[in-house]
Amino acid sequence: MRLLSNLLVAVLLFVGAAIALPGGSAGSVLGGSTAQAAEGAGRTPEPHPAHGKGDHCVMPTEFMRRNHMLMMYAHRKDVLVEGIRTTKFNISGCVNCHAVKGEDGQPVSFDNPKHFCRSCHTYAAVQIDCFECHNSKPQASEKSAALGVDSADAAKMAAFLRETKK
Numbered sequence: 424m425r426l427l428s429n430l431l432v433a434v435l436l437f438v439g440a441a442i443a444l445p446g447g448s449a450g451s452v453l454g455g456s457t458a459q460a461a462e463g464a465g466r467t468p469e470p471h472p473a474h475g476k477g478d479h480c481v482m483p484t485e486f487m488r489r490n491h492m493l494m495m496y497a498h499r500k501d502v503l504v505e506g507i508r509t510t511k512f513n514i515s516g517c518v519n520c521h522a523v524k525g526e527d528g529q530p531v532s533f534d535n536p537k538h539f540c541r542s543c544h545t546y547a548a549v550q551i552d553c554f555e556c557h558n559s560k561p562q563a564s565e566k567s568a569a570l571g572v573d574s575a576d577a578a579k580m581a582a583f584l585r586e587t588k589k
């Protein structure tokens with residue numbers, strides 16, 4: 424099952440990447456039939472997650488709908504195991520673009536049922552623990568997170584600067 428879904432991701436990724444450039448129609452090409460099937464089958468109303476910031480997600484919407492968890496797991500593995508530091512699928516990016524405002528006009532955190540990442544999960548009975556460690560709200564500065572990420576490089580850079588100042 425795990426192997427199968429990995430294969431599926433590889434294929435979808437390829438298709439996604441190929442049609443991401445022209446934009447627009449990608450969603451309908453990728454997932455039209457499944458989305459329709461799901462709508463027909465559902466007895467409870469479908470969830471309606473808030474629209475993210477900007478025009479599009481980091482991948483075509485339909486692709487993200489189905490594969491966001493796999494993309495985040497793959498990205499986490501890249502970062503933590505392989506040491507490949509990309510940012511496209513950073514969890515802070517998801518949280519920034521998908522912030523939902525509460526009654527006070529401030530972004531809600533994950534304990535609020537309106538939080539983007541709960542909008543479907545409640546419906547789909549999915550539980551995630553990600554926000555026990557990761558921020559569920561946009562942070563004042565994404566730079567600090569990025570700095571934390573590259574702290575080893577930053578330390579090397581600082582040492583180099585001290586060295587050259589002598």
Ligand code: HEC
Nearest residue numbers: 495496498499502512513514515551552553555556557572
């Ligand atoms: C026990 C704490 C903990 C939990 C729970 C956790 N993470 Fe992480 N996660 C970390 C740490 C620590 C890092 C490393 C941060 C770094 O070095 O960039 C990380 C890195 C990541 C990264 C790559 C870097 C980034 O900023 O995006 C992703 C993606 C990620 N986690 C996703 C998830 C998802 C999805 C879940 C829930 C299924 C989750 N994590 C649950 C601690 C946690």
Ligand code: HEC
Nearest residue numbers: 472475476477478479480481484487488491512516517520
């Ligand atoms: C640059 C802003 C941006 C970032 C970063 C971003 N998204 Fe999105 N996302 C959007 C927008 C805008 C949409 C809606 C696009 C549309 O209507 O077709 C969307 C759609 C989605 C959807 C489908 C929602 C639905 O209506 O069914 C999911 C799921 C999703 N994003 C998850 C994520 C995850 C997980 C991440 C982080 C890995 C992420 N997004 C990062 C902007 C972003």
Ligand code: HEC
Nearest residue numbers: 472488491492517518539540542543544547549550551553
């Ligand atoms: C468009 C609806 C939708 C949105 C919005 C959404 N998810 Fe999901 N998510 C799902 C569904 C449905 C599943 C279960 C898929 C399955 O089991 O195959 C899931 C599963 C997951 C899983 C795997 C859980 C597990 O135990 O296997 C993670 C991690 C996850 N989502 C993270 C997120 C994060 C983080 C966000 C917000 C950035 C988010 N999701 C937003 C629909 C959504």
